[in-house]
Amino acid sequence: MDEMSDYAAELQKKDIRLGLVPTMGYLHEGHLSLVRLLDGKCDIKGASIFVNPIQFGKGEDMEAYPRDEELDIAKFTDEGCEVVFCPSADDMYPDGFQTYIDVEVLSKPLCGLFRPNHFRGVVTVVNRLFNLTRCSVAAFGLKDYQQAIVIRRMVKDLNIPVELVFGETVREDDGLAMSTRNSYLTSEERTLARLIPVSLNWAAVQASSGSNDCMRILKGMREILVSQPGIDIQYLEAVDTETLQPRRSINNGVQILLAVNIGKTRLIDNCHICHDREKV
Amino acid sequence: MDEMSDYAAELQKKDIRLGLVPTMGYLHEGHLSLVRLLDGKCDIKGASIFVNPIQFGKGEDMEAYPRDEELDIAKFTDEGCEVVFCPSADDMYPDGFQTYIDVEVLSKPLCGLFRPNHFRGVVTVVNRLFNLTRCSVAAFGLKDYQQAIVIRRMVKDLNIPVELVFGETVREDDGLAMSTRNSYLTSEERTLARLIPVSLNWAAVQASSGSNDCMRILKGMREILVSQPGIDIQYLEAVDTETLQPRRSINNGVQILLAVNIGKTRLIDNCHICHDREKV
Numbered sequence: 363m364d365e366m367s368d369y370a371a372e373l374q375k376k377d378i379r380l381g382l383v384p385t386m387g388y389l390h391e392g393h394l395s396l397v398r399l400l401d402g403k404c405d406i407k408g409a410s411i412f413v414n415p416i417q418f419g420k421g422e423d424m425e426a427y428p429r430d431e432e433l434d435i436a437k438f439t440d441e442g443c444e445v446v447f448c449p450s451a452d453d454m455y456p457d458g459f460q461t462y463i464d465v466e467v468l469s470k471p472l473c474g475l476f477r478p479n480h481f482r483g484v485v486t487v488v489n490r491l492f493n494l495t496r497c498s499v500a501a502f503g504l505k506d507y508q509q510a511i512v513i514r515r516m517v518k519d520l521n522i523p524v525e526l527v528f529g530e531t532v533r534e535d536d537g538l539a540m541s542t543r544n545s546y547l548t549s550e551e552r553t554l555a556r557l558i559p560v561s562l563n564w565a566a567v568q569a570s571s572g573s574n575d576c577m578r579i580l581k582g583m584r585e586i587l588v589s590q591p592g593i594d595i596q597y598l599e600a601v602d603t604e605t606l607q608p609r610r611s612i613n614n615g616v617q618i619l620l621a622v623n624i625g626k627t628r629l630i631d632n633c634h635i636c637h638d639r640e641k642v
Numbered sequence: 643m644d645e646m647s648d649y650a651a652e653l654q655k656k657d658i659r660l661g662l663v664p665t666m667g668y669l670h671e672g673h674l675s676l677v678r679l680l681d682g683k684c685d686i687k688g689a690s691i692f693v694n695p696i697q698f699g700k701g702e703d704m705e706a707y708p709r710d711e712e713l714d715i716a717k718f719t720d721e722g723c724e725v726v727f728c729p730s731a732d733d734m735y736p737d738g739f740q741t742y743i744d745v746e747v748l749s750k751p752l753c754g755l756f757r758p759n760h761f762r763g764v765v766t767v768v769n770r771l772f773n774l775t776r777c778s779v780a781a782f783g784l785k786d787y788q789q790a791i792v793i794r795r796m797v798k799d800l801n802i803p804v805e806l807v808f809g810e811t812v813r814e815d816d817g818l819a820m821s822t823r824n825s826y827l828t829s830e831e832r833t834l835a836r837l838i839p840v841s842l843n844w845a846a847v848q849a850s851s852g853s854n855d856c857m858r859i860l861k862g863m864r865e866i867l868v869s870q871p872g873i874d875i876q877y878l879e880a881v882d883t884e885t886l887q888p889r890r891s892i893n894n895g896v897q898i899l900l901a902v903n904i905g906k907t908r909l910i911d912n913c914h915i916c917h918d919r920e921k922v
Binding site: 363367370371374377458459460462463464465466467468485486489490493494496519520521522523 | 655740748770799803
């Protein structure tokens, strides 16, 4: 950790701009697309790998979370990263650690209802990774939509001098959003999971065909998701793209967000829907 | 605020180290001594003046807090500050602001018991002033001892690349710690306030004479403070210098901290006491 700090200070002294992709590792194409998003926005590309204990709740999959640091470092290096920062949990959370950051309003709904301290854990570690690496720009994926909004709010509210870039969700051929947690799915569960992008696409088509009633669209999505047994919907909501407050009408666009449990695996996904197909 | 941000970015680009004294203005010699403490630790000395609304509770003296920005800027300039940052409350807390930092354990006792959101307000604004000014070093006074410990913890926990320096309490000729709030005191109250440093000095003498029993020393201090009517003790404690946890024995030194109300004015003070007079 001191090594990263010293290196970051050296870069800053020389006015060399570092770009950062903060991850929990076990990389997929979604992560790597974020590294490419940094092209032209910084002088050196970097990434971090850290399975952050304080963003997991009790009974969540912290222990089971898959890890392959060696392969991850190779993937990041192949993608042009000159720095891969992999701190240990002991380094990051020594005895006596007690400082937390809260983005109070935006952290509450959606995932926040089911994972009460999750976003506090996320923004606290992201803030520290920014300070440790002194990065000038950082990239996050929009698959974690609420996370992106919450981090953006923290950066604005705390006047953090880091530019944020957000990468579109990268999907498998059948539409399932790429996620490290997809690796938990059995083949039957993986087939069921296909219903998530099917329901989101259906919603987008409804909106572009002129439907303006969020309740009706959510009801239709729900029917698709439970059309076969095995998907337990945790939440499914249509919200304002900025405030994350529930919206009844699509008007100039809403964000649909959902979390489902399939077996022991919790998956999230989201998409923007609006009347003008071009804007999807 | 954008001007400060841009200027800070320019300084950083040129590797010019800024030193910062964050204050709420209405300066006294304690503040100015902190500017001098920056000598040799940075390339440019700076200060901020901001009466931070989120560190005041309901019914506290936010509105009454004295201000004289013009005179303050002149004083800072005379002391060699090249930058004086005076943001407005509207700039600092626009609609939608919702991100707060908590140093959970160290913020709870002592002043934290009587001013529940005070330290959250302090560390949140200090963090932002660090980000806005991109200072390399910052100076705080030890008159606000718990504040100093809480800020130090935040800087460590969040890996903030700012060096902290702490200035000894500056006192009036009769021993009263300099404080902007001393200006609230009537002349009778000002005379009573003299008992605060008298009680702290008495404690230091007891310790250096070999007494090891904190309870006995606190009892003696209490008797001194209430020897004349008019001082209402809010708290008076002997605590570990680092953890702020109560201590029964002085052993290798404890910090005595107190808060009192005199009329409508709340004053705090503290001192280190130990057996070896040299260490006081």
